[in-house]
Amino acid sequence: MKDDNEEEILPKSLSYLIDRFSNSDVIENIEKEYESNNSFHGYIKVDEIDDSPFLKGIRINKKVYDRAHNTLYSGGVYDPLVIARNGDRYEVVYPRVIYYAAKDCNYDSVESFVIDVDEEEKLFLQAVYLKNNRESSIVELSYVLNRLYKKYHISQEEISEVMGFSRSQITNILRLQRLPHSVINDLIDEKISVGHVRALMTLKDEEILHYVDEIKANHLSVRQTERLIYSLKHNLDLDNLEARLSKQYECKASVSGKKVTLSWDDDYSFNQGTKKLLRPNSKQKS
Numbered sequence: 001m002k003d004d005n006e007e008e009i010l011p012k013s014l015s016y017l018i019d020r021f022s023n024s025d026v027i028e029n030i031e032k033e034y035e036s037n038n039s040f041h042g043y044i045k046v047d048e049i050d051d052s053p054f055l056k057g058i059r060i061n062k063k064v065y066d067r068a069h070n071t072l073y074s075g076g077v078y079d080p081l082v083i084a085r086n087g088d089r090y091e092v093v094y095p096r097v098i099y100y101a102a103k104d105c106n107y108d109s110v111e112s113f114v115i116d117v118d119e120e121e122k123l124f125l126q127a128v129y130l131k132n133n134r135e136s137s138i139v140e141l142s143y144v145l146n147r148l149y150k151k152y153h154i155s156q157e158e159i160s161e162v163m164g165f166s167r168s169q170i171t172n173i174l175r176l177q178r179l180p181h182s183v184i185n186d187l188i189d190e191k192i193s194v195g196h197v198r199a200l201m202t203l204k205d206e207e208i209l210h211y212v213d214e215i216k217a218n219h220l221s222v223r224q225t226e227r228l229i230y231s232l233k234h235n236l237d238l239d240n241l242e243a244r245l246s247k248q249y250e251c252k253a254s255v256s257g258k259k260v261t262l263s264w265d266d267d268y269s270f271n272q273g274t275k276k277l278l279r280p281n282s283k284q285k286s
Contacts, residue, residue: 054144145173
């Protein structure tokens with residue numbers, strides 16, 4: 001059997017994928033596209049359903065899970081589980097949280113919308129759902145898009161066009177999968193944010209783990225983390241540099257990346273400070 005990375009699978013045309021999956025309501029799309037293709041809406045036994053194989057093991061945010069669990073436990077109304085046929089069994093398309101909550105609540109069966117799709121179509125359906133659902137995990141989205149990128153050879157440009165994200169956003173999302181497992185879990189559990197992760201991504205794994213601990217221990221904001229990493233990579237003491245600039249030009253100084261911002265409280269201070277900037281070596285009358 002070939003490894004996924006060795007498979008030669010020709011992707012469907014980009015226009016075809018955009019027409020079917022981009023900028024559309026996913027449930028409405030499924031109903032239109034698949035209800036005439038052996039689809040089924042009803043109750044399916046939970047023990048006949050499996051999690052998505054490439055998402056299996058990815059943690060679900062506890063707050064999201066608790067809400068779904070409490071809804072099912074109390075017999076409340078929930079969205080149907082969208083599942084795909086897989087031989088004589090079924091596979092979760094979305095939302096995974098309903099599947100796990102139903103299992104833990106010992107449901108015998110769960111309301112489901114069953115569809116017949118190939119894996120590539122299923123991946124795009126998952127990706128659009130994860131993008132549009134406010135409570136979905138960006139980590140799951142990273143795994144789904146990585147599978148499209150690596151197995152089906154969909155380029156980052158094509159993914160960004162279909163998903164409506166910029167190329168840089170797609171690059172950052174794809175890179176999430178390469179993070180150390182504990183950092184991925186911290187991101188899912190909202191102990192750190194995507195902004196924190198973006199600042200850390202250029203570091204080695206051991207450095208990432210060290211600074212994640214520092215972020216959590218000291219409750220660092222994204223900006224504080226960016227400053228910390230920039231200082232580390234460029235061997236700069238930004239606090240000291242800002243203090244020197246503030247003293248020299250009698251202003252408030254802020255250094256962020258390659259950008260230096262100077263600001264003054266009044267016109268007189270502004271005029272004095274800018275004179276020093278324009279003629280740094282000349283003596284100014286007070």
